[in-house]
Amino acid sequence: MNGRRPFWLFTALAFGYAFLYGPILSLVVYSFNASRLVTVWGGFSTRWYGELLANEQILAAAWLSLRIAALNASVAVVLGTLAGLALSHFGRFRGRTLFSAMVSAPLVMPDVILGLASLLLFVSMGQLLGWPEGRGVTTITIAHITFSIAYVTVIVQSRLSQLDESIEEAALDLGARPWKVFLVITLPxxxxxxxxxxxxxxxxxxxxxxxxxxxxGPGATTLPMVVYSSVRLGVSPQINALATIIVGLVTAGIVVAGLVLHRRDRRARSGPPEPVAR
Structure with missing residues (x-):
């Protein structure tokens, strides 16, 4: 029985990886297909990568998505950090339960509900305040920040809950101001x-x-929207090429992060260098 266990574990692991990464591998292979039909192999070709780089609609949508994502992430980190500090460092304050529920609501709320609620909010604000004028980059960014704050708050709050508060208290006792304690000790x-x-x-x-x-709105089409509209009419080889580039960038990022963490762990295990005897 013990001799069979590794075989079955290996088989289950192989099926699991094949189920997860088999479709991605086939997508990468067919991105180099010379045929316009994505299910018929017509020979090796990089034609679709050239056409992808010449597709102004996809390139404009990709640049718009990157700008929105970067701005959303930066604002969400600032607001999520403040929310995490309030929930972890200020104890029981009035309205804490309501505040915590409002911050956590986007985590369990369906995207359809969030999208519809954001749409109604922007329409009402446009009628009452005259801002925002229509729907576009601004409304997409605000909507993304709304649900991204919840994820950042959870991550920051969990990290702050493991922080040794005696370090901050020692700095305060030595005369450091709260903002300096946060910048010099807590933030790093x-x-x-x-x-x-x-x-x-x-x-x-x-x-x-x-x-x-x-x-x-018009003129504010993100990359997922362009991909979805293209796939509805049939999978284009350019979409396979686009997906392959994204997979390659993500893989490169994971490899670089793994190497950095591996070097850091190796340095931590090796410890400080021994002093040289004179």
Missing amino acids: IIAPALLAGWLLAFTLSLDDLVIASFVS
Whole structure:
């Protein structure tokens, strides 16, 4: 029985990886297909990558999505950090339960509800205040910030809950002001959590389709919206090429992050260098 266990574990692991990464591998292979039919192999070709780089609609949508995602992630990190500090450092204050529920609501709320609620809000604000004028980049960014704050808050709050408060208290006892304690002590400690929150908010914004479809307008078409509209008429080889480029960029980022973490762990295990005897 013990001899069979590794075989079945290996088989289950192989089926799991094949189920997850098989479609991605086939997508990458067919991105180099010379045929316009994505299911018929017509020989090796990089034709579709050239046509993708000449497709102004996809390039404009990709640049718009990157700008929105970067702005959304930056604002969400600032607001999410403030919310995480309030929930972890200020104890029981009046309205804490309501505040925590409002921050966590986007985590469990369906995207359709968030998109519809954002649309109604922007329409009402436009009628009452005259801003925002129509729907476009501004409304998409605000809607993305709304749900991204929840994810950043959870990450930052979990990191702050593990922080040794005696370090901050010692700095305060030595005469440091609260803002200096935060900048010099707290911020460097939670920096990895802030980076993780920024990357998660960036990815969520770049990947969003449902909410952006509700709050976008003419001239503000994100990359997922362009891909979805193209796929509805049939999968284009250019979409395969686009997906392959995204997979390659993500893979490169994961490899670089893994190498950095591996070097950091190796340095931590090796410890400080021994003093040289004279």
